[in-house]
Amino acid sequence: MLQQFVKSLTDDRPTFVRRHDDNWVDRLNSRATVILLVAYAVLIGLAQWVRKPISCWFPKNFDIIHREYLHAHCWVSPFYYLPYTEEIPKIEEDNKRRLILYYQWIPWIFMTQAMLFWLPSAIWHWLSERSSLNTEIILDMSQKLNSTKKLDKKEQRLELLTKYFDYFLTQKEDIAIREKYPSGRWLVLSYLFIKMLYITNILFQVWVLGLLLKTDYRKHLINYLNYHYDVNTTADGQVWNSPIFPRIAFCDYLIRDLGNKRRYTAQCVLPLNIYLERMYMILWFWIALLLMLTTADLVIWMLRVIIRADRLHFIWNQLGEASQVSCEEIDERMTSSFLDHYLRQDGGFVLRLIAQNTSAMTSADITGRLYLIWKSRHLNDVIEEVGEI
Incomplete structure (x- = not known):
């Protein structure tokens, strides 16, 4: 599936951008959104590779080797968000930690989203090629x-x-699909099914992102806009630190020393979250627009059929x-x-x-x-x- 997805971006045949067997709403889903998400994945992937995606503060008695090791440890371990007004939880108090599970995997998340938006288009092409009319x-x-x-x-x-x-x-009954759908509705029914698949994909992605980010993005959006347009908070120089895309997070680690376990907590800066928050703001608005347009387009095509x-x-x-x-x-x-x-x-x-x-x-x-x-x-x-x- 991944190989077919990559091939659709580069193939010389009339696929992906060059195919015209759908309408502009379908292309917003399967092409414009895919290009946007792939661009996001490439930008964040390059940012992770070129610059430090994480920078942690450690006690001053740590030497360079310790710091490099602990940076690597925190990068492969889950971070957690903690407001400044709360104390650092104990090891057994896992329920007090708001884990940040997405940060290391963002390029792959974007690519997975892109594949899901491309998938209905691939299914439509597969179905249409099996019709008596090759669109x-x-x-x-x-x-x-x-x-x-x-x-x-x-x-x-x-x-x-x-x-x-x-x-x-x-063509007559020599084609199996024509035998099953003698009224010539195979393409129309397939197309309506694909429209429903686009809508299902949008709703599914909204649901999965809510689970992954552990938030109601509508509330987060309101809080974000309230902060940035509140004259008092911006004038006082308060730093926006979202629990969903925090700029500062914490990382716990244990070090064994002569049979003893010492627990340390590092405070880490997550610079990429500055960009990720704005990327997902744009994506949320875009997905909401797609949902409205695709739903309206489905209704229009259903009325045309009926x-x-x-x-x-x-x-x-x-x-x-x-x-x-x-x-x-x-x-x-x-x-x-x-x-x-x-x-x-x-x-x-x-x-x-x-x-x-x-x-x-x-x-x-x-x-x-x-x-x-x-x-x-x-x-x-x-x-x-x-x-x-």
Whole structure:
């Protein structure tokens, strides 16, 4: 899975940034958020490597070797936060320690979050490739058609695309998925499932971050804003030391000396938390925005699937803008039959994706050419039936 994720960032095929078989809300989840989280992981990873991620204060009688050892010990051991008003807890008082479990693992946490945001997109590509309509190929061909300037080349690509589209729309029961979903809804149902998966991922990440950071981030955000916009606290020079992203933490360690155990407590500065706090503030706002946008987008697509009049209106508008279809050729009964018996749910869905990822003229030309292909075949069938009578 990790290898496939890394490959999607660097592959020359139309994947990751170059794929267009989804809409802009999906790309905010699977691309923009992934880029943001990977950038976070790289920045924090470099910061941990270039500078000291932890700096601890020790008793003055410790020599350099002792200090290096204890720095390493504190780095691999959990820190804990303690307000200045409280006494250092005893060894057996573990419940009084607010452990900081994330600090050493932040780059890996960011990368894991990035993979989780990328995963629904990978599942969608896997599902769409197993449909009779391969959205990756059709959308890629539509993008090339949209960018073509020469008329003869454009006509050639339009002809090739519509023949490819028509071939998969007219396949019969030789495909297992078509047998299972004879109404042509495999792609639509898969896409709605992916939308739900995006929302589930967002809610899951919010829940996991709450467990990891041991906080209600909304309360932390309110406290953070109250502090930084309170004139009295900023004027007095008080230092903001959050219990979630503390600048100062403590580390306990035991040293065996001639059969005795000596307990020491080091006070450590965690400089990266200055940046981590702001990074997660940005991420929290971003995730909240993603949740609203993805939920609204899911509702819109569900309504498009349920309401037939909306799908018919879309096809009607596309045919009205198509250059190769005259107004006399657009018949309400024929258009309804074109939608219900030829395009069906999946064909109409792919045309919507084309309209959202290319220009209105390109999607209208594709729809119009498909309409003419279907109408010609339909009239031939009628003529054959009349001849048999």
